[in-house]
Amino acid sequence: MVADLLYYIMDYRGHYYRSDMTNELVVAADENDASMFTFAQANNKIGTGKKSSFYCIVPTENNKKISESEEVCNKCISNKEIPIVLNNQIQRKCSSPVKEIVRNELKNSVEKSISSDDLSEIDWLKYLEHFINVSSEVKNYRDKLTNNLTDIDQKICDILHYIELCETKSGEAEDLVELLRICRENRRDIKDELLRTEYFQTNFGTSINISKAKQAAKSIKGLETRKYAPRKYNLLFKDCVTKSSPPVKEALHNAEDNKIHVITEQKNIYRGGKDIMAEDKCVTPLDGKENNWLSFAKQQAEFYRNAEQYMINLNIEINEIDKVIENTLAEAEDVNCNAAQGYNIFKTLKELRIKRKNKLHELNCVYAMTDGVDCSAFAEIFEKSLDELESILNIGNNIELIKTEAI
DSSP states (O other): OOGSSSSEEEEEEOEEEEHHHHHHEESSSSSTTTTBBHHHHHHHHHHSSSGGGGGGEEEEETOOOOOHHHHHHHHHHHOOOOBBBOGHHHHHHHOOHHHHOOOHHOOOOOBBSSOOOOOOOOOOHHHHHHHEEEEHHHHHHHHHHHHHHHHHHHHHHHHHHHHSSSSOOOOOHHHHHHHHHHEEEEEHHHHHHHHHHHHHHHHHHHHHHHHHHHHHHHHHHHHHHGOOSSOOOOOGGGGGTTOOOOOOOEEEEETTTTTTTEEEEEEEEEETEEEEEEOOOOOTTTTOOOOOOHEEEEEHHHHHHHHHHHHHHHHHHHHHHHHHHHHHHHHHHHOOOOOHHHHHHHHHHHHHHHHHHHHHHHHHHHHHHTTOOHHHHHHHHHHHHHHHHHHTHHHHHHHHHHHEEEE
16 A cells, blocks of 8 residues: 555655755755655665654655555554654654754765775775785786787797698688787787786886885774873873774784894874874884985985986997897808917907896896886985985085185
């Protein structure tokens, strides 16, 4: 019987509701502007959250079986469902204006995720952990793609050699062309994916961004263990048991450089009623030394500003050495050499090969330090740090002072 009737959705202040373009409930101008729902539709619209207690279902004027609605209303109330209220009962049900404010302030629980376009629905910790995982694994993924590219190149090579060397049967040529086309398409997909991962790793998945993401995730986790520092009533909080306060976990860190094992514990420092996360003091290789940060910043800025061009120069020099080696070998093939000439050619080739090996070793070392790093961004960071250090150390003023004293 309820399914045959139509209902309005109202609140206890007498406001009617309608569905907007996004199918959400909004306040209607009046009864004529309100939407009509079946009993099931009205229940689905109101839901079962905290806000549902502020709504009621009202039969429309066209419903003739009011007595049946009242009977259903009593059953709904006894079953703790959404109540059905008659129009003449609305005014008696009206509460204070404060209740309307409370209703507006209540928020239904939101399911957090890492893929939502709404920032209020993002699980920031999982988002950062996902970014860290992707950025850390992208190098291994690129290596896997490179191996796949090598495999597909070898398959294409086999097909081409088969076409060149083997007799083909009737109708086999068409199948070979189709196989070659598929292999080439697969090769293009792999190369495009390699480029996508390279763009990500170079521009976004850099080492410095991974470090920042790890620090941000650590800070977010620290929110779970923070405590409130009372401003005045210290005695009030003396024996206070914090609600849902997870225990502080101890972590064992291994300082790999000096093999010193240090136990650190996540703690909170409270100053002026504010929560400040901190850690216990740990031994580092920088402790107890006179660190020349100005020299370090200059060296880093200079390295990252010139690293890419330096690798280009090394590649050019290696190619030039390869050309000299090739010319020397060609000369040895064309000329009948005696023992002395043969020894000189051998000596030249050996020196060139050693020189090439050293250049290649240098190139690999620089590549290892810059792979997956945005060198330009790093250079800008250290150049900015250099300016700040010079300001801190008052270097500019000291230089002016020296010039003044000299005059």
